[in-house]
Amino acid sequence: MSEADRSTGRLLWQVTNRWRTATDRALSPLGLTHAQYVLLASLFGLTMQGRSPSQRELADFAGLEPIYVSKLARTLEAAGLLTRADHPTDPRAFQLSLTESGADTVRRTLAIVHGLHDDLTAPIGGPGSAANRQLVATLTALLGPTPSRQEGRSGMTSTETARPPLTGQDIAEAHGAVSALLGLALDGSGTSPHEYIGMRAAGARGPWDGRAALAGFLADQPQLNLSGEAAAEVVDGLAARGLITDGEPVTLTEAGSEALTRLGAPIMRQASELFAGLDPDELRTAQRVLAELTTRAQRMQSGS
Known part of the structure; x- marks a missing residue:
């Protein structure tokens, strides 16, 4: 590989595409794509926090463009995995909720994705290794602070300027994955x-x-x-x-x-x-x- 091929941007692009392709392949038996998983898992995380987000709130949380979230939400609604209802305070917005089938699907996908994450990070020692922790810190630094959100635009205050290293979504995903393991052990x-x-x-x-x-x-x-x-x-x-x-x-x-x-x-x-x-x-x-x-x-x- 030449020096030009070793550029940071090119390597990030290659790794991202490889991970997305691997995730698409792993989730295909469930009829999901990587993007659909991200949306469902993010909605699951917010639901575990007791929230019923609008499409824009979910887009902010998941780091996706609102128009893309709208398209994904319609597809997932048609599949019976989530519902879109009129927002109680914003007539221009939809409020999203997981169906029972959607929540069950997320729990199953969490175990798959976490297992895939273990495999993909194995070359650097796995998710618990010092190398992986350093990689996470490096990628977080490259992402920079999350743009502040205006009060009323997403229901979050403008003081929230950066994603903390550990979030409710992380905890919810870990809980979902471990719960799935308990179900597997008792099957x-x-x-x-x-x-x-x-x-x-x-x-x-x-x-x-x-x-x-x-x-x-x-x-x-x-x-x-x-x-x-x-x-x-x-x-x-x-x-x-x-x-x-x-x-x-x-x-x-x-x-x-x-x-x-x-x-x-x-x-x-x-x-x-x-x-x-x-x-x-x-x-x-x-x-x-x-x-x-x-x-x-x-x-x-x-x-x-």
């Missing part, structure tokens, strides 16, 4: 992820003062996205299968303890593989950051 066991988490709560946090108390705990976990009624159904199902005690106090039965141990074995192996090679100090830092973000989000929700 064929006859136990759903919600039931498994309910069993863990019954054993590790119990005993509980009745089924309602355990169901209330599950319903209060925002990451589970369970209504009170759905949480009660999970708990009732565990009791019907003899996995938790049918009365007060509520805790695991002997059969439940055996099932939890059996189901937990492949999940622990999965976790070992997932965290393999990651720096323990960085994991501790990540844990502190996530704990602080959780606390801040809860404060914001309560208005304190």
Whole structure:
């Protein structure tokens, strides 16, 4: 390769095209393109933050041109993956929401794309390597600050001038990918992820003062996205299968303890593989950051 071929712009263009082509190929069995995935994953991330964005807000968040987002949204709406409704405060805008099918599709694509990301970054040590972290820092510096957004134009304040290294979208994507792994580990066991988490709560946090108390705990976990009624159904199902005690106090039965141990074995192996090679100090830092973000989000929700 000549010096001219080694120019930064040319290399970035070649890498970008190679990654986009690889992503298109990986997602083709699901009928999605890379651009459609970016839009759906971005909408998924905003939805996890409790937001229903307009097309312009989604365009700003995803880093896409509004006219392109409009075209993609129409295609995805026709495929039944999202809906476009009249915006409640802006008659010129549409408000976007994922359908149940769209959310399920995103969860499946996250596992595929994260696996592809591992493969594509393998030549530099994988996503957790120092080389990849330096690459991310370099690309972020080349992108520069995000142009400030005018208040009212996208619903975001003009003080937001740069994308932070870790965003709600990143956290939502990681949560979606890990949740998909849990579903994969439990596939064929006859136990759903919600039931498994309910069993863990019954054993590790119990005993509980009745089924309602355990169901209330599950319903209060925002990451589970369970209504009170759905949480009660999970708990009732565990009791019907003899996995938790049918009365007060509520805790695991002997059969439940055996099932939890059996189901937990492949999940622990999965976790070992997932965290393999990651720096323990960085994991501790990540844990502190996530704990602080959780606390801040809860404060914001309560208005304190």
